Amino acid sequence: MQTIRQLDLLRTGIAELRAEGARIALVPTMGALHAGHMALIEAAKRPGTRVVASIFVNPKQFGPDEDLARYPRKEQADSRMLAAAGCDLLWMPPVEVMYPEGFATNISVSGVSDGLDGAARPGHFDGVATVVAKLLNQVRPDIAWFGEKDFQQLAVIRRMVADLDFGIEIAGIPTQREDDGLALSSRNVYLDEDERARAVALPRALGVAARAIGKGGDAETALAAARASLAAAGFELDYLTLVDAGTLAEGGDPARPRRLLAAARMGSTRLIDNVAVDPIEQG
Structure with missing residues (x-):
C-alpha cells in the first residue's frame, strides 16, 4: 500500500492505478479506524477496482467547543489496518495541503x-461538503463509499454530488454495530465503562420506536416513549426525529421509506444513530 501526503504524488499514484485499467473507489475517513471502516474497504474491493482510503481530521467540520484537539489520531495503527484489509493507496494530507494559505471557498448544501x-x-455540514468536494476532486474516483450511521451526512454528500455534476457514484453501507447493538464510532472510546453499558439504550430505544411506527402505531407516542427511555438511561438528547429517508423532511409519508435519526450525549460524548422505518402498506 502506498502512503501519500502531497498532491502531486497523489496525482501520479492515481494515474498509475488508472494505467492498469482499474476503476477507483474512495473511502474517506478521519482515521481512528474500526470494523465499520473496514466494512467500507471490503465493500469497495470489487473486481477491477483499486481502493483508495483517505485519512484527514477535518478542522472545518468541528465547532469551537467541539473535540478537534482530542479527536483520536492513530496513524500507524490505521495504516496497518488498511494495508491488511487490501487498500491500495492511502491519501493522508496535512492540513496545509488541504487548506493552503489563502483558502477561501466554502460549500453549503441547503435543505x-x-x-x-x-x-x-x-x-x-459546510465543513463536510467542502472537504468531501476536495477529496473527490483530488482522487477523482468512480465511486465513493460512506456509512449510513452518518445518515444526514450521506444525504448532504449525495445532494452536492448531484447538484455539482461530479459524475461520481456515492454508495452507502448499513451501520456497523457492536454485538450489543451500539453503532461503531471512533468516539466510543470516550465512554467510560458505566457510560458504555448505558449507551446501548440508544439503539434499543430507536429499534423499539421504529418497529412500533412501522406497524402503524402513533409516531408521537413511540417517539415520546423513546425519549423517556433515553432520559432514564442518562442520555441528554439533542434530537430524536422521524424523517423521510430521501429528503429528510420531518414526519415523512408512511407509504415511503422513513428513518428515525437521533443524537444524544452520554456524559461528554455525543453519539448519533439511526434506524430504518418500514413503509406501511396502504390498503
Missing part, C-alpha cells in the same frame, strides 16, 4: 443540511 445536526452543529 438536507438545515435541521438535525445542521441545527445542532452550525457550520458542520
Whole structure:
C-alpha cells in the first residue's frame, strides 16, 4: 500500500492505478479506524477496482467547543489496518495541503443540511461538503463509499454530488454495530465503562420506536416513549426525529421509506444513530 501526503504524488499514484485499467473507489475517513471502516474497504474491493482510503481530521467540520484537539489520531495503527484489509493507496494530507494559505471557498448544501445536526452543529455540514468536494476532486474516483450511521451526512454528500455534476457514484453501507447493538464510532472510546453499558439504550430505544411506527402505531407516542427511555438511561438528547429517508423532511409519508435519526450525549460524548422505518402498506 502506498502512503501519500502531497498532491502531486497523489496525482501520479492515481494515474498509475488508472494505467492498469482499474476503476477507483474512495473511502474517506478521519482515521481512528474500526470494523465499520473496514466494512467500507471490503465493500469497495470489487473486481477491477483499486481502493483508495483517505485519512484527514477535518478542522472545518468541528465547532469551537467541539473535540478537534482530542479527536483520536492513530496513524500507524490505521495504516496497518488498511494495508491488511487490501487498500491500495492511502491519501493522508496535512492540513496545509488541504487548506493552503489563502483558502477561501466554502460549500453549503441547503435543505438536507438545515435541521438535525445542521441545527445542532452550525457550520458542520459546510465543513463536510467542502472537504468531501476536495477529496473527490483530488482522487477523482468512480465511486465513493460512506456509512449510513452518518445518515444526514450521506444525504448532504449525495445532494452536492448531484447538484455539482461530479459524475461520481456515492454508495452507502448499513451501520456497523457492536454485538450489543451500539453503532461503531471512533468516539466510543470516550465512554467510560458505566457510560458504555448505558449507551446501548440508544439503539434499543430507536429499534423499539421504529418497529412500533412501522406497524402503524402513533409516531408521537413511540417517539415520546423513546425519549423517556433515553432520559432514564442518562442520555441528554439533542434530537430524536422521524424523517423521510430521501429528503429528510420531518414526519415523512408512511407509504415511503422513513428513518428515525437521533443524537444524544452520554456524559461528554455525543453519539448519533439511526434506524430504518418500514413503509406501511396502504390498503
